[in-house]
Amino acid sequence: MDALLTEIRDCRACAAHLPLGPRPVVQTSATARLLLVGQAPSVTVHTTGVPWNDKSGEQLRRWLGIDREVFYDATRVALMPMGFCYPGRGTSGDLPPRRECAELWQARLLAEMKQVELTLLIGQYAQRHFLGAARKAGVTETVEAFAEYGPRFIPLPHPSPRNTGWFKHHPWFESDVLPVLRERVRQALAQR
Numbered sequence: 001m002d003a004l005l006t007e008i009r010d011c012r013a014c015a016a017h018l019p020l021g022p023r024p025v026v027q028t029s030a031t032a033r034l035l036l037v038g039q040a041p042s043v044t045v046h047t048t049g050v051p052w053n054d055k056s057g058e059q060l061r062r063w064l065g066i067d068r069e070v071f072y073d074a075t076r077v078a079l080m081p082m083g084f085c086y087p088g089r090g091t092s093g094d095l096p097p098r099r100e101c102a103e104l105w106q107a108r109l110l111a112e113m114k115q116v117e118l119t120l121l122i123g124q125y126a127q128r129h130f131l132g133a134a135r136k137a138g139v140t141e142t143v144e145a146f147a148e149y150g151p152r153f154i155p156l157p158h159p160s161p162r163n164t165g166w167f168k169h170h171p172w173f174e175s176d177v178l179p180v181l182r183e184r185v186r187q188a189l190a191q192r
């Protein structure tokens with residue numbers, strides 16, 4: 001795993017398309033039990049080099065019911081976005097994760113993570129990639145059908161503050177999904 005992470009840190013495969021240059025942000029280990037597959041680093045994450053080190057990360061940790069100490073313990077929690085480097089900004093927010101990243105690195109990383117019990121699919125890119133044809137029409141419908149994807153996966157919306165309106169309009173997420181999510185996370189992390 002260490003050699004693979006060193007290779008990833010040196011990656012410049014799509015450097016020509018990255019406005020701030022390559023800075024892969026990924027956290028993992030061979031013993032991780034919980035895997036979070038997100039989208040791509042924000043500018044804040046790119047700047048600090050720490051995954052989910054922003055408002056979205058604060059919200060995500062609240063959803064999971066875990067603090068920063070557990071969240072950043074690579075022996076227990078793996079943080080692997082669909083794209084490891086900040087992709088730049090488009091007209092309506094950050095650009096999608098670079099496709100090259102999953103093609104180059106994802107299968108190799110997953111092959112080294114043999115103890116993952118639960119994978120959280122955060123947002124449309126992770127859900128499209130991992131659920132394929134089992135994915136519903138959109139993120140809302142896919143998250144609403146979360147029970148269909150267990151025990152291996154739980155699909156989630158992106159915890160960005162930009163999605164505050166979505167959370168207000170879909171109260172079932174807080175009342176129905178989050179209690180199950182917290183219990184599944186607790187169970188996955190309890191197995192050592």
Ligand code: SF4
Nearest residue numbers: 011013014024085101
């Ligand atoms: S986004 Fe992925 S493929 Fe592109 S330079 Fe960064 S690590 Fe390499």
